[in-house]
Amino acid sequence: MLAVVREKVMPRIDGARLIADLRRIAEFGRYQTGVHRPCLSEVDVASRRWLAERFAEAGLEASIDGIGNVFGRSRAPGPKLLMGSHTDTQPRGGWLDGVMGVIYGLEVARAFRDDPACRDIGVDVASWADEEGNFGSFVGSRSFIGALDEAEIDQMVSREDGTPLRQAIAQAGLAGEPRAQLDPARYRGYLEAHIEQGGVLEHERKRIGVVTGIVGIVLLHLRFTGKQNHAGTTPMPIRKDAGVALTTYCSAVHERFRKLTGPATVWTVGQIRLDPNMPSIIPGAAEMLLQIRDPELDKVDELAAEAKKLAAEANAAGPCGVAIEQMSRTLPTRSEPKFMDALQAAAETHAPGGWMRMPSGAGHDAQILAKKLPSAMLFVPSIGGVSHHFSEDTGEADIALGCQVFADAAAAILRG
């Protein structure tokens, strides 16, 4: 009787097969211990065709649509979940970021196929094109939910080499393909697995993160305008140094924000540009990007308002002008409570006490799918918290455990 119970609640994933597929796809665009695979580059297209073959081998109906999304559709007659993530990578990024969630979907489909108790339920698996922003923001998943129009596609070019997206699609042999559109009635919801990309799980000695939601993000652009001049001949009192204005503003932001921060607030000045950025020239202009993230929209908005207030103060004080513009504002996403419960129960089965609930500080395709479907995410630990670097890694035992938890949770949701 025990065996029967196990079969009902536990489709068994094959950890060795899972790892082997992850190692194989990492060969497409290998860079040191990581991968350089920008969306619709030659190696990326090759990896998509390889993935479609794996989907077909697993008994799924494989296709690549007109934006580069790769699908493996279940032929099961019963209820279905959509699973996915992305197989494109950051420039010189890690071997698991994105692709792990796609291969989890493939492995869950194989586990369902191989388990007589799971043959009535199914998963569709997707690799969403360009999650990492080679051409734009969440290009593939937005296309799938109907939030990407043709005019926007016309405008997109690769940040790697300037290739227009239209040309990249044509070179991939996809110019004639339609863009697949979501039929929400087909699915119970959407699940995505991903590496954590941070150090919280490792620090808390947990192996599974049950994601409560994805943070809201405000991105602010600041431009400081001074007066370009010779760095040897312009006395300090009459200078209008845009670089000084920028670094002074940064110090003010860091000091003020530290007093306002919530438990999960983060902010980053990731990009600074001085103009002309020459050692003997007083910068005439300087630009920076300030990004603020928090699971609570109110906190994101409060800090953004504070950044704008500091900019207005700097502008009034002079001698440089300051213009601040809100480039984007992404609303926080909340996970489906029933899906979180299913992930938590499966995690407790396989790693008792080894899981925790946590927000996602990073953006994921799940936040796009969540606009149309109940959604949730699972995290596995990142060694040393490293992400967006070729040295990113996760222990093989954690990779296999995460996939088993993911499979169990999916089966439980579909049977629920």
Add this chain to the structure above:
Amino acid sequence: MLAVVREKVMPRIDGARLIADLRRIAEFGRYQTGVHRPCLSEVDVASRRWLAERFAEAGLEASIDGIGNVFGRSRAPGPKLLMGSHTDTQPRGGWLDGVMGVIYGLEVARAFRDDPACRDIGVDVASWADEEGNFGSFVGSRSFIGALDEAEIDQMVSREDGTPLRQAIAQAGLAGEPRAQLDPARYRGYLEAHIEQGGVLEHERKRIGVVTGIVGIVLLHLRFTGKQNHAGTTPMPIRKDAGVALTTYCSAVHERFRKLTGPATVWTVGQIRLDPNMPSIIPGAAEMLLQIRDPELDKVDELAAEAKKLAAEANAAGPCGVAIEQMSRTLPTRSEPKFMDALQAAAETHAPGGWMRMPSGAGHDAQILAKKLPSAMLFVPSIGGVSHHFSEDTGEADIALGCQVFADAAAAILRG
């Protein structure tokens, strides 16, 4: 009798001829109201050949040497001065920066030729190659005083387009030419005229600057090393953000230096680079250049020591590492007192009360020649203090006045 006295003390320059030559050479590489003429670019080589023709027309022995220096040598039997500056420009720079001093020399040579009282004395005129640093630092004048060896030339490449200096010399048809070497016995000394490149003369309502010396410069390179990571998933307390370390250091430098500054001290952070400089990535490394200038060597060294102390404090405080390196240290140069007196007397004759003594905040070829010859410089005002920008300008009356003062002072020095 008055006419005779005038002839003896006053070779007469031709202001219209001077301005016409300046307008003509500005056509080589014209960029808006300024000039883009990197050393040994095609237009620069053409301008050097044009200049050599003007020297020959003026009765000088014209040549271009194996590093690109253009010379016009006097055939006068008596005492001689060396005059010069540079005809290459900053990228998209002004129409007078450098070239004015060269055409001053040409015009003084013509004025001497045309004045029977000056036929026994002479000026050699030079356009020093690459003062503006396309390939290196003071390439032409260093070559002339014997402070540039072949191995250094082998290493130099254009910052504009990466062309090796050797290749640029060959393309200019100069590969076979020797590099001219200074014979100090030939000259009483070296004079250079230049635009001020700052706003002091204009602010003080003066038309002539008698340069007391050239400031000392220390250039410091700082590298901050943190840990590159995802900007959404790395909690603030465990971050090692090299960009935050850099901007915090800049604020500390500006605050500390303001308390230590002398009357002519300037300092500049002209260059900042974050790595990888992406909006969603915590910078793992950040670099900056800090330049300190003062006419007094002690002050330059005091501020450089303070910058190093602040870096050591930041390094000890963490969480990022800081490495500071002194890239260069240029000693201040002091002008020859007798030359300053001659410039001052000539300025008082033509613009009574309209001159002042002042240091040069910028570096000039004169600081190289001063290692071997008594040297001095004359400045004319820069409108609005603008420099290293195509809108740099000086009033035509000030240009002509400066040349007349320069010619008078040269005659006085050679007769003294």
